Amino acid sequence: MNARRSLPRRLPRLLAVGLRTHIVYLSRSPLEILVALIEPLIFATIAVYLFRAGDRPGELLSAAVGAGLMGIWASVLFGSGAAIQNQRWMGVLEPLAAAPVPLVLVFLPITLASAAVGAYALLATLIWGVLLFGVPLDFADPLAFVAAVPATVLSLGMVGLLLAASFVLLPNANALANSLSYPVWMMSGMLVPVDVLPAWSAPLSAALPSKWGADALRAAVTGGDAWPPILICLAVGLCYLVLGALMMTWVERRARDTATLALA
Amino acid sequence: MYAIEADNLHRTYRTSSGWIRRTRRTITAVDGVSFQVPPGELFGLLGPNGAGKTTTIKILNTLLLPTGGTARIHGLDVTRHTAEVRRRIGYVFGGDRGLYDRLSALDNLRYFAELYEVDPRVQRRRIEELLELVGLTGRQKERVEGYSRGMKQRLHIARGLLHDPDVIFLDEPTLGVDPVAARDLRAMIAELVRSGRTVLLTTHYMFEAEELCDRIGVITSGRMRALGTPGELKRHAQDRVVVEAEVYGVDEEQLDALRAERGVRGVTVDQRGMLQVIVVQCDIDGDAEPERFRSFVRQSLAHLKLGRVEVREPTLEDAYVGIVTGQEAAAPETTAVLS
Numbered sequence: 001m002n003a004r005r006s007l008p009r010r011l012p013r014l015l016a017v018g019l020r021t022h023i024v025y026l027s028r029s030p031l032e033i034l035v036a037l038i039e040p041l042i043f044a045t046i047a048v049y050l051f052r053a054g055d056r057p058g059e060l061l062s063a064a065v066g067a068g069l070m071g072i073w074a075s076v077l078f079g080s081g082a083a084i085q086n087q088r089w090m091g092v093l094e095p096l097a098a099a100p101v102p103l104v105l106v107f108l109p110i111t112l113a114s115a116a117v118g119a120y121a122l123l124a125t126l127i128w129g130v131l132l133f134g135v136p137l138d139f140a141d142p143l144a145f146v147a148a149v150p151a152t153v154l155s156l157g158m159v160g161l162l163l164a165a166s167f168v169l170l171p172n173a174n175a176l177a178n179s180l181s182y183p184v185w186m187m188s189g190m191l192v193p194v195d196v197l198p199a200w201s202a203p204l205s206a207a208l209p210s211k212w213g214a215d216a217l218r219a220a221v222t223g224g225d226a227w228p229p230i231l232i233c234l235a236v237g238l239c240y241l242v243l244g245a246l247m248m249t250w251v252e253r254r255a256r257d258t259a260t261l262a263l264a
Numbered sequence: 265m266y267a268i269e270a271d272n273l274h275r276t277y278r279t280s281s282g283w284i285r286r287t288r289r290t291i292t293a294v295d296g297v298s299f300q301v302p303p304g305e306l307f308g309l310l311g312p313n314g315a316g317k318t319t320t321i322k323i324l325n326t327l328l329l330p331t332g333g334t335a336r337i338h339g340l341d342v343t344r345h346t347a348e349v350r351r352r353i354g355y356v357f358g359g360d361r362g363l364y365d366r367l368s369a370l371d372n373l374r375y376f377a378e379l380y381e382v383d384p385r386v387q388r389r390r391i392e393e394l395l396e397l398v399g400l401t402g403r404q405k406e407r408v409e410g411y412s413r414g415m416k417q418r419l420h421i422a423r424g425l426l427h428d429p430d431v432i433f434l435d436e437p438t439l440g441v442d443p444v445a446a447r448d449l450r451a452m453i454a455e456l457v458r459s460g461r462t463v464l465l466t467t468h469y470m471f472e473a474e475e476l477c478d479r480i481g482v483i484t485s486g487r488m489r490a491l492g493t494p495g496e497l498k499r500h501a502q503d504r505v506v507v508e509a510e511v512y513g514v515d516e517e518q519l520d521a522l523r524a525e526r527g528v529r530g531v532t533v534d535q536r537g538m539l540q541v542i543v544v545q546c547d548i549d550g551d552a553e554p555e556r557f558r559s560f561v562r563q564s565l566a567h568l569k570l571g572r573v574e575v576r577e578p579t580l581e582d583a584y585v586g587i588v589t590g591q592e593a594a595a596p597e598t599t600a601v602l603s
């Protein structure tokens with residue numbers, strides 16, 4: 001048989017093929033397409049009206065970006081929750097788990113794929129904002145913006161991994177996903193700036209890469225140094241990757257113990 | 265060294281049902297199963313639904329942890345050397361789930377080739393070979409959702425062979441596949457064994473096991489009841505005859521009356537439309553016996569509309585039915601007895 005390459009050497013290709021596979025798969029889901037078409041429109045509308053009501057027209061772009069970020073989070077949350085459940089329904093969770101590759105590397109591309117679909121939501125929200133509401137596209141630092149988007153997507157994909165690991169064990173993961181969407185929007189400063197939130201929530205916000213992603217995107221839009229929050233965003237994301245990997249290892253063991261891989 | 269070794273495997277499931285008053289139950293699915301399969305053998309695991317076949321396979325292929333006992337693949341313990349075991353085994357299960365149906369066969373295979381660590385340099389060639397082997401060449405770019413049951417099953421097999429495993433687990437691979445496609449699948453399985461692989465096959469079709477398997481283990485209620493070559497299992501029913509009667513409208517009571525007769529081992533009914541075919545297995549200890557049983561069956565059912573009543577030699581199927589219904593152990597001198 002052919003000689004096996006070491007895992008670090010195979011990793012980039014493994015992730016790339018996985019990402020491609022799952023993005024293609026998602027792009028062929030009728031529901032996914034519908035959500036992808038409608039959700040950004042709704043988010044753009046909410047963002048614009050929220051800020052018009054607040055009489056801060058100068059921050060329209062920033063609001064649209066915040067709304068787009070909500071799209072990424074929604075996609076990660078529901079994508080990760082539903083993706084794992086879907087693998088189980090389709091009966092592929094067992095062949096995935098039976099692969100010699102560690103389960104965490106099987107799931108990372110799945111959660112990254114939903115984050116990437118979310119990045120599309122961010123773009124679509126911006127485009128709707130421009131087309132419908134005349135949001136001006138005047139970025140203070142376009143380069144930082146272009147760097148902040150993938151950094152945010154990557155870190156949120158890693159958060160998704162931890163969620164995915166937890167969701168493997170839960171029969172009603174969707175209910176949990178629902179209850180997690182709004183608090184994270186709030187605490188990341190996607191809807192309102194974090195400084196209007198009570199002080200106790202500050203550490204929680206700091207633990208969310210989406211907060212740093214939002215800071216970075218806002219800085220890139222309105223001015224300010226976007227690079228430190230980009231780096232923090234990635235660093236926090238890596239912590240979730242480590243937690244997710246540990247959780248996934250434990251979960252796999254447990255699933256083999258309790259027979260929860262198959263749809264019983 | 266054996267390719268597959270199961271050593272006193274046990275597996276229980278804990279289930280709970282109900283929301284307010286949760287009732288918990290423990291189900292014993294596998295209850296002390298042991299067997300060994302030498303390299304290159306096609307070993308059949310045969311038994312009725314719920315016997316514990318799938319559970320046994322999932323312990324051997326690392327998807328389930330045993331609650332007792334040990335198992336080894338080429339000497340590697342399945343719970344301790346999980347990744348190494350996974351590289352050496354392939355797993356194919358029946359049914360039409362288990363594939364990404366909105367993707368093409370090619371995309372499915374490319375993805376799993378990556379997960380099953382197939383060297384990128386040989387992936388393309390390997391996938392082409394496998395498509396050829398399972399007869400899907402030319403259809404590989406179509407989405408799986410448009411495939412027939414048989415095509416999906418063949419794609420399953422291709423997926424299970426991507427990493428060229430030398431031990432292959434096939435769990436009811438012909439389940440729900442039409443007869444022609446099932447015959448093709450059996451030919452494919454025979455070919456795998458000819459190429460030197462070790463195959464563990466589960467099925468509840470006796471003829472399938474008889475046609476393919478070098479040895480068969482019969483399992484019911486999580487226990488191995490008999491184990492041997494098809495010939496050995498058949499001999500297990502050698503001092504027996506079978507009376508087969510075609511009848512209309514027989515009821516349980518009349519069947520029980522048949523069962524109560526001295527020398528009757530077991531009675532089973534096969535419903536064929538309106539017609540029922542009653543199979544009576546009888547122990548014989550003299551030359552006159554077969555005729556005696558035939559007249560007995562004829563008389564017992566005389567008041568019903570009766571068709572053909574015949575005496576015949578027991579087949580492997582009869583031996584199997586005898587083992588499963590009687591839950592008896594096979595004769596020790598011909599087969600290994602495990603219970």
Ligand SMILES: Nc1ncnc2c1ncn2[C@@H]1O[C@H](COP(=O)(O)OP(=O)(O)O)[C@@H](O)[C@H]1O
Nearest residue numbers: 259264277279291293313314315316317318319
């Ligand atoms: N995940 C599970 N949870 C609870 N009980 C199960 C589970 N899987 C199988 N069983 C039970 O274990 C027994 C053996 O099942 P299985 O191994 O699937 O048998 P077979 O493959 O021979 O039909 C059956 O009684 C079945 O209901």
Ligand SMILES: [Mg+2]
Nearest residue numbers: 317318319435
């Ligand atoms: Mg089964």
